[in-house]
Amino acid sequence: MFESIYKGWNFFSxxxxxxxxxxxxxxxxxxxxxxxxxxxxFIQDVGSKGLITPIITYIPYLFSEYxxxxxxxxxxxxxxxxxxxxxxxxxxLGQGNNKSQKNTNTVFRSIPKIMVYTFxxxxxxxxxxxxxxxxxxxASIVSFILLIILMIFWIAVLLVIIFGIICMGLNNxxxxxxxxxxxxxxxxxxxxxxxxxxxxxxxxxxxxxxLDSIFFAIFGFTxxxxxxxxxxxxxxxxxxxxxxxxxxxxxxxxxSTNKAVKHK
Numbered sequence: 643m644f645e646s647i648y649k650g651w652n653f654f655s656x657x658x659x660x661x662x663x664x665x666x667x668x669x670x671x672x673x674x675x676x677x678x679x680x681x682x683x684f685i686q687d688v689g690s691k692g693l694i695t696p697i698i699t700y701i702p703y704l705f706s707e708y709x710x711x712x713x714x715x716x717x718x719x720x721x722x723x724x725x726x727x728x729x730x731x732x733x734x735l736g737q738g739n740n741k742s743q744k745n746t747n748t749v750f751r752s753i754p755k756i757m758v759y760t761f762x763x764x765x766x767x768x769x770x771x772x773x774x775x776x777x778x779x780x781a782s783i784v785s786f787i788l789l790i791i792l793m794i795f796w797i798a799v800l801l802v803i804i805f806g807i808i809c810m811g812l813n814n815x816x817x818x819x820x821x822x823x824x825x826x827x828x829x830x831x832x833x834x835x836x837x838x839x840x841x842x843x844x845x846x847x848x849x850x851x852x853l854d855s856i857f858f859a860i861f862g863f864t865x866x867x868x869x870x871x872x873x874x875x876x877x878x879x880x881x882x883x884x885x886x887x888x889x890x891x892x893x894x895x896x897x898s899t900n901k902a903v904k905h906k
Contacts, residue, residue, distance in 0.1 A: 645892070646838070646885055646886075646888045646889035646892060647841075647842060647845060647885055649885075649888055650881050650882070650884045650885025650888055651881060651884075652884070652888070658745060658746060659732060659733065659735060659736030660736075660880075662732050662746070662749050663729060663732055663733055663736075663879075663880050663883075664876060664880070666725055666728055666729040666732060667729060667875065667876045667879040667880060668872065668876065669725050670722065670725045670726060670729065670875075670879065671871075671872055671875045671876070673718070673721060673722055673725065674722060675871075677718050680715070680718075681715060681718060681719070684708075684711075684715050719764075720760060720761070720764055723760045723763070723764060724756060724757055724760040727756050727759060727760050727763075727807045728752070728753070728756050729879065729883055730804075730807045730808055730811060730883055730886075730887070731752050731756055731807055731808075731810055731811035732749050732752075732811065733811070733880070733883040733884050733887050734807070734808045734809075734810070734811025734812045734883075734887040734890070734891075735748060735749070735752075735811045735812070735814065736884070736887070737811075737812060737884070737887040737888055737890075737891045738811065738812040738813055738814065738891070748814060752810075752811075752814070755810070755816065755817055756807070758817060759806070759807060759810070759817050759820075762817070763803050766799065766803070770792070770796050770799070773792055774789065774792060774793075777789040777792065797836075798828065798832070801824075801828050801832070801835055801836075802821065802824045802825055802828055803824075804824075804886070805823075805824035805827050805828065805835070805890055806820045806821045806823075806824040807820065808824075808886060808887050808890045809821075809823035809824045809827065809890065809894065811887065812887065812890065812891050812894070823894065826894075826897065827890065827893065827894055827897065830893075830897050831893050831897070834893070838889060842882070842885065842886075846878065846882055849878070849881075850874070850878060853874055853877065853878075854874060857870040857873070857874060858870075
């Protein structure tokens with residue numbers, strides 16, 4: 643596990659993948675930064691209304707209250723989700739064993755299936771959010787217990803979604819094959835994956851504080867602030883994605899090896 647964390651920096655050795663990783667990470671930063679205020683205000687407003695509005699009238703309320711703005715925000719969130727998935731696929735492609743697929747053509751040919759994957763995960767996330775609001779609106783002990791069960795189930799589904807796009811990139815497979823690989827991975831490495839993400843999130847938080855402090859000590863609040871923000875975002879995105887891809891590839895190969903040995 644810790645090997646994955648320090649070897650996550652090896653994305654510098656894969657030049658074509660690094661180039662596209664930087665481009666996609668830059669698009670993520672630009673899209674998020676440009677729409678950040680609108681998205682934040684919208685989510686806060688919608689979230690607070692969702693807790694006090696009956697769930698049956700909640701969706702019609704969103705369309706009547708926000709109209710096309712609601713559709714626009716959903717479109718922006720979908721775009722950000724697509725870019726994140728595209729980055730994960732591309733970086734995982736660099737960690738894969740098939741060297742002939744680590745090229746620009748594969749990166750571009752992956753766009754249609756990544757859009758479909760993003761749409762499917764978008765729908766799944768929306769369903770879980772709707773069910774969560776539904777249980778919160780009941781405000782009873784039974785609904786609270788069901789909410790806890792839903793959250794546990796959501797963690798498992800979220801891990802499959804995260805590892806699914808990584809598995810797709812590692813072997814440039816279809817959505818079905820990627821999700822099957824991710825499900826196999828989660829069944830064999832569920833608690834290791836949970837522990838990995840807990841430790842890794844803590845390390846990322848510490849790393850962010852350290853890098854942010856270094857950049858501030860060098861540049862301060864100057865005209866370089868946006869540049870340092872971009873550089874910091876790119877480093878964190880590339881490092882975190884590559885670390886997850888390395889972790890997945892390493893343990894997925896171990897699972898495959900163990901299965902092959904058992905079949906002999």
